[in-house]
Amino acid sequence: MGYLGIVMVALAVVLFTKTWQLFKVVLWRPYTVTKMFENQGVRGPPWKLFYGSTPEMKKLNQDAHQLVLDIKSNDIIQKAQPFYHKWSSQYGQTIPYWIGTEPRLIISDAELAKQILSNKFGFYVKPKMSHSLIRLIGNGLIFIDGEDWARHKRILNPAFSIDKLKVMIKKMAKCTVEMLDEWKNRAIVAEDPRFKIIINEDFRKLTADIISHTAFGSSYAQGIEAFRAQEELQKYSAASLADIFLPGSQFLPTLSNIRIWKLERELNTILEQIVSNKLKSHDGDGLLGIMLGALGSSDSKDSPKLNMKEIIEECRTFFFAGHETSSNLLTWMVFLLCKHQEWQDRLREEVMKECGEAIPDADMLNKLKLMNMVVLESLRLYGPAPDIIRQASRDLKLGNLTIPKDILLVINVLAIHRNKTHWGEDADDFNPLRFKNGVSKAAAHPNALVAFSLGPRACIGQNFAMLEVKTVIALLLQRFRFELSPDYKHAPVIRLTLQPQFGLPILVTPLPA
Numbered sequence: 001m002g003y004l005g006i007v008m009v010a011l012a013v014v015l016f017t018k019t020w021q022l023f024k025v026v027l028w029r030p031y032t033v034t035k036m037f038e039n040q041g042v043r044g045p046p047w048k049l050f051y052g053s054t055p056e057m058k059k060l061n062q063d064a065h066q067l068v069l070d071i072k073s074n075d076i077i078q079k080a081q082p083f084y085h086k087w088s089s090q091y092g093q094t095i096p097y098w099i100g101t102e103p104r105l106i107i108s109d110a111e112l113a114k115q116i117l118s119n120k121f122g123f124y125v126k127p128k129m130s131h132s133l134i135r136l137i138g139n140g141l142i143f144i145d146g147e148d149w150a151r152h153k154r155i156l157n158p159a160f161s162i163d164k165l166k167v168m169i170k171k172m173a174k175c176t177v178e179m180l181d182e183w184k185n186r187a188i189v190a191e192d193p194r195f196k197i198i199i200n201e202d203f204r205k206l207t208a209d210i211i212s213h214t215a216f217g218s219s220y221a222q223g224i225e226a227f228r229a230q231e232e233l234q235k236y237s238a239a240s241l242a243d244i245f246l247p248g249s250q251f252l253p254t255l256s257n258i259r260i261w262k263l264e265r266e267l268n269t270i271l272e273q274i275v276s277n278k279l280k281s282h283d284g285d286g287l288l289g290i291m292l293g294a295l296g297s298s299d300s301k302d303s304p305k306l307n308m309k310e311i312i313e314e315c316r317t318f319f320f321a322g323h324e325t326s327s328n329l330l331t332w333m334v335f336l337l338c339k340h341q342e343w344q345d346r347l348r349e350e351v352m353k354e355c356g357e358a359i360p361d362a363d364m365l366n367k368l369k370l371m372n373m374v375v376l377e378s379l380r381l382y383g384p385a386p387d388i389i390r391q392a393s394r395d396l397k398l399g400n401l402t403i404p405k406d407i408l409l410v411i412n413v414l415a416i417h418r419n420k421t422h423w424g425e426d427a428d429d430f431n432p433l434r435f436k437n438g439v440s441k442a443a444a445h446p447n448a449l450v451a452f453s454l455g456p457r458a459c460i461g462q463n464f465a466m467l468e469v470k471t472v473i474a475l476l477l478q479r480f481r482f483e484l485s486p487d488y489k490h491a492p493v494i495r496l497t498l499q500p501q502f503g504l505p506i507l508v509t510p511l512p513a
Ligand code: HEM
Pocket: 141, 142, 143, 153, 317, 318, 321, 322, 323, 325, 326, 329, 383, 384, 385, 388, 389, 450, 451, 452, 453, 456, 457, 458, 459, 460, 461, 462, 464, 465
């Protein structure tokens, strides 16, 4: 065979292999996966060539965009997850669907969620995330896997020890008092002592302030500067996340990409400055201090180390994870306390009894039993993290189901938290007393509350978040009474976290000193 012949054969082989791969991804896999589930009695929306379920989801999301719910109702799924609302009424709670050619399975049962999340053999892994999402959250603890994750976790864990958290409460309280003093000044300036606040916006600033103080210690002011750059970056990244992803499009010099690159450079420069200042000052304070204590080559054998790039990525992750979620939890808790004034009174009474007018400390917060129940009930009904995603690393058995390798499992936290089999017929009602005997006894399944996830990859910041929310709400109750503003529209939406689409306007009245 001549040279040309060899080239032709090689080309034919490449062409055949590529066509076969395309055929497998576009037709064969969707057909076999759909059949595999159908044979097990599990059905979902019809699969469409190339697009899967994406057009239907898009249409349902668009229709739900204008929807405003009855303020009395906590049944938010039709607004926040319209596709699940529709499909679950047709196909049940375990639903296969397709994002383009990628198969996914929605899980809405606590037992299956527990089996996935508490598996210690690496059967369910973190899926590869899009460039936009990593840019948004940072390539830190949330996304990394395997040995890298174990090394980072060993270094970061001590930052969340009880002793460290106790010190952090003081910083949380200081930031909150500053915000509330500013509110008091507003009340003095306004003629009417009762004035309006868009509280989700104030909580965003507050939680940013808190994580900057706790993560960066003395460099918190620069931390807040970094936050501003990251917030702007988030706006651009969120917009590109909403678009259909075209491979390679992140490298095109579009106006938005140029802005994103500039912001990324700015953010990295600020973070590098913070790190270098901190290194010079030998200040071991805050989360960053702990990370810098472990600065070194990541292949060091003796003790776990983080290199500079990893530290910067972790800073970005903690910025995002440490403020986006808690500010939304605070927002929803205030919403519930506005709706249920009797609970607002009960919590205020409890705070006055255990703390009086004092700034709460760890011991006082520990005694706030009703407060704890209300936080848990807020996490159940309006948990900021609406789903948790894993990927099957091989063909697996999950409960009675056989799961094909590589499928993405979408643990639907919102649905599990409203599942009547677990929580009873009043699952949609606000009833903090269901937690009076502890989390594991609140529902028919001991792990039905998955707001912070479960198992080895559960939220590292959950104690931090619980203390932060209790501190902020206790200080707020000591100083103000609050109610919903008449222009509030009940429209919880998912923008990575569960948020009020039109904000949360409330009316606050200072309490007599
Ligand atoms: C109400 C507040 C919060 C909620 C509802 C929440 C929820 C969650 C959930 C569901 C996960 C698991 C994600 C997954 O596996 O895909 C997670 C992980 C994580 N969270 Fe939180 N979180 C909150 C606050 C915080 C705070 C305050 C911090 C930091 C200060 C934080 C840092 C992290 C980190 C670093 C991880 C990754 C842990 C790992 O994979 O080892 N979170 N969080």
